[in-house]
Amino acid sequence: MAASAAAVPAASNPAGAGARLSIGQVLSHLQGEFGDLTPSKLRFLEEQGLVTPERTRSGYRKFSQAHVERLRLILTLQRDHYLPLKVIAEVLDEVDQGRDPVIPGAAPRSASSILMPRRLLGREELQQLTGASSRFLGEAIAAGLLPAAEVFPHDAVAEVTALLRLAEQGITPRHLRAVRVAAEREAELIEHAVSSRGVRGGTPHSTEDALAIAAELETVRSGVLKRRLTGR
Known part of the structure; x- marks a missing residue:
């Protein structure tokens, strides 16, 4: 199987610079x-030739953002589309050769979303993009508003920017612990609602249903806040 990639960046020739992640960080x-992802499963996927992380002189594995996106694609095809590794290898070959693969069981639009890279940001890059200090990020992480990690999804830029604007109004991450607790309770409520309908968790349908419920809850929450603030 070819080791390069197009829509999913090359495993042996990763596109773009950036920090290399350890297996623990991945x-x-x-x-x-x-x-259910474990170190042994990552090593197994490497043994099957589906992903080829870099190696340090000491033999430690190092993963680029391209490797992480390739792993996400492999794991998504396994979990959501039940594809065997042989078929996944064929999909990756198509991607590596710059073609749009036909993913069994996936609509064309769904296939495009599966193959779309999700950029990761290191902590320093997140600080540069938002202007947040290392201390501020630490406070947001301590409050549970950001993941305790060295890499973040690109969506974190909007979250940190919003947190900074709130801080300018005197609402710091420490004050928002209750928001995080409320969000976790809402997530539990949504998960229970989805599971009670007999939709298996972790599938595309369960994700779509959960996001739809979340959107409705956001509408209700906004209405409550508006009435509380305006008295109407």
């Missing part, structure tokens, strides 16, 4: 999406 970043 697990920390991906286990939120793929709870």
